[in-house]
Amino acid sequence: MTAPLPSVRAKRARPAPRPAAFPSRARRLKEQRILEAAEPVFAEAGFGGASMQAIAERAGLPKANLHYYFGTKQALYRALLARNLDLWLDAFDHIVPERDPADALAAYVRDKMRASWERPLASKVFANEVIHGAVEIGGYLSTKLRQKVDEKVAVIDGWAAAGKIAPVDARHLFFTLWAATQTYADFDVQVCAVLDRRHLTKADLARATDHLVAFVLRGCGLTPPAACPPRTA
Amino acid sequence: MTAPLPSVRAKRARPAPRPAAFPSRARRLKEQRILEAAEPVFAEAGFGGASMQAIAERAGLPKANLHYYFGTKQALYRALLARNLDLWLDAFDHIVPERDPADALAAYVRDKMRASWERPLASKVFANEVIHGAVEIGGYLSTKLRQKVDEKVAVIDGWAAAGKIAPVDARHLFFTLWAATQTYADFDVQVCAVLDRRHLTKADLARATDHLVAFVLRGCGLTPPAACPPRTA
């Protein structure tokens, strides 16, 4: 790979087709439109299986136009990932020392389940990227994500030290929570097959959420907040 | 797509290059070798991103040879999936009515964790297939897998009715168990990043297993078998 390439002139060092400096409003809107078309394609086919042509068709634009805005397929893919990364960390905000552990964990699980319902494609793109080695976002995982996890692990360890929660392995607890919640987005067709559904409904996800909240709280040695609190943040 | 295709003669109805009737021992060995080369390629790149050339190189064979044995890329992919499907169901054997629920669930989790350690690539190929819609194995999911799950859900419901286990939603419990165990195979690089490891070690997986067993048993309202039973099947 990356063979000598007998091409007459070396690949130009990016002719800088886009200003980048001042992304006008119209420009950002169009970029957004392309990203929205790219999401389902990358989610359904993976990076390797997705084609710029397919994305272009879904966006209703000529292929060359995508290259005008994003340069390369990889850059478009990266932009799509970047758009969703921070969204990933938001749920962590529930995990703070002063909050009641049961409340905090229940809210965390509900937030992640809501994300699986509202943005399943983003989750699939992310899952794909990680499964295939996280080539593009490896740096993010081992810096920003790890820091955030370390911080929240300390909170949970604090709860455990205060006897407010069973002494779980906080890091592995997070792995379990991520996996258990995202499975409803990433592996939806498997869930559908087992539940004998054509599509997952909001009611299915609500039931899954109730199961998970109760299961996780018990797993952490916490009493589920009486019977079943129907809603509330 | 599937345009008229002005090709002179229609695609031949598979010239049947392989006998299929009597797969000789030598033949099966070679097929196995090709499948083994295909596994990491499909796992790392997905179906769309994998190329027959890449698989051929990994197997140390000319590309045409792969086509001699498997005909098409899709057939090779299907064969690879089929090889691992039944392996998938084995762990279910622990879930039987007469067994102690805590024992059975612990054994189930340990089995699935062992699979994540021993055959992570198989898990990744499977995960990929499901994420991208389970086009090839959709039938399997909604028949064999669903039946098996229904059967085991009945066992767990039986335990619950007998008061031997908390009244969990058995089907969603399985989703949680699958997700929580397979995450160590499918999302290993994410786990690595957070744990600050280059590779996951057997010790890492052992710790993860202990966490999960304890967490799951508590989650089902069962007492973890005293402190920490170090091994035993």
Next chain:
DNA sequence: CCGAGACCTGACCGATTGGTCAAAACATTT
């Protein structure tokens, strides 16, 4: 030793891939 069928593979095919480019269209400001 021979023939027949399984096995093997270099060369090749049309289609598709990501990406380029020059010229046209459009928008702004002067």
Next chain:
DNA sequence: AAATGTTTTGACCAATCGGTCAGGTCTCGG
């Protein structure tokens, strides 16, 4: 209206894709 910069796109490119095939080699029963 002229000038300047941005956006748009059809046509095109080399590379690679999955797949085919003719003709070679190998194996083995007779």
